[in-house]
Amino acid sequence: MSAANATTLPLSDFKPEHFELSVAGKLATVTLNRPEKKNPLTFESYRELTDFFLAAQKEEEVKAIVVTGAGGNFSSGGDVFEIIGPLVAMETKDLLKFTRMTGELVKAMRACPQPVIAAIDGICAGAGAIMAMASDIRLGTTDAKIAFLFNRVGLAGCDMGACAMLPRIIGQGRAAELLYTGRVLRGEEAERWGFLNRLVAKEAVLAEAQALAAELADGPTFANAMTKRMLEMEWAMSVETAIEAEAVAQALCMQTEDFARAYHAFAAKQKPVFEGN
Structure with a gap:
């Protein structure tokens, strides 16, 4: 689906190929759905998610959005073989096209008028952690494992706005620790640090996020x-x-x-x- 078409479609008519979308009244739920690989992102899913949030900017019926992952995990980030492998062989101009494209997803999430609520369980790493960060509110479980692991693959922590946004959520020192080390931030610590707004039981995290989104959708x-x-x-x-x-x-x-x-x-x-x- 092209961005031009996506931005003119109501979300109820948006038919994604690379994630699941359900629209019920004022609420849309986006589910990253490759559970066998912990819901990694691909070139195609980056583009399609960006198209979705661009379309949301012109949407009049949907008033709140929930983002979650299937199979007990949020997202493991960029697919190692479908994204990272090809990147190693690219030239600088093509790499810059890619990094700008990934940043467009965060821009689109921040620019859409609807509150975006992330329901986080299990692995939430790399670009998955960025999508959680770019959401307005984050609910998670004690099993959540959040990791900005870019330095683990030889990259800087300044990815998709992390150096601008993460310090504003959890503070400069804590953000620096996560971005320098790539270590896992587990659910209870993530809630203490303010990355997660609150902890929710594993079996209830999506329902709680949808209930909060519905409450906001019924507001002004x-x-x-x-x-x-x-x-x-x-x-x-x-x-x-x-x-x-x-x-x-x-x-x-x-x-x-x-x-x-x-x-x-x-x-x-x-x-x-x-x-x-």
């Missing part, structure tokens, strides 16, 4: 999208600039019907029913 989704956008934009702002930007953003949210709905519901001692406008 225009405002949620604004929150996501401002979280992204304010990384590069001074505090003074951020305060002004938030003033403008909040004034826009105050013009929505959801803001008025919340007031009228509060006045009537009722729970507001948000519609995303």
Whole structure:
């Protein structure tokens, strides 16, 4: 599926070949589905996942997205034989095309207005750890094994935005340790460090992620999208600039019907029913 076609299709009509997609009402669930190899990514799945998140930027019905993996693992990262092997034989210009392509996936995940929630169990390594990092919220199990293992294969830790994003999630020193050593961050430690928002029982992690996503999807989704956008934009702002930007953003949210709905519901001692406008 080409990016041009993907960005014009509603997500309910998106038919991926390299991962599973289910759309139920306001919620889309992306499942990395090569369980026999711990759900590695390929050149094709990188492109198709990027197309999906680009399409999500123009989607009006789906309000939240869950990303998970099949068979008890999230993702083992780039496939050793289908990606890493061919990369060894490439010239610099083709390698740069590849690294830019992988970065486009993170950009697309961060740019889509929907909150993205990762449900993490088992192996979550390399590019899989990056996809988890690029999600807005991460739920995981005690069996989760998160590893930014780029230096284990002779590469720098600065992959797909890791040196920019990971320190903002867990702190500079902890991020440096993981990116220099490539060591495994297990579930309980990942939760203590703030990489995982919370730990969930193995059998419930996907359901918990979907329940949280459904809760967000039923919320004021225009405002949620604004929150996501401002979280992204304010990384590069001074505090003074951020305060002004938030003033403008909040004034826009105050013009929505959801803001008025919340007031009228509060006045009537009722729970507001948000519609995303």
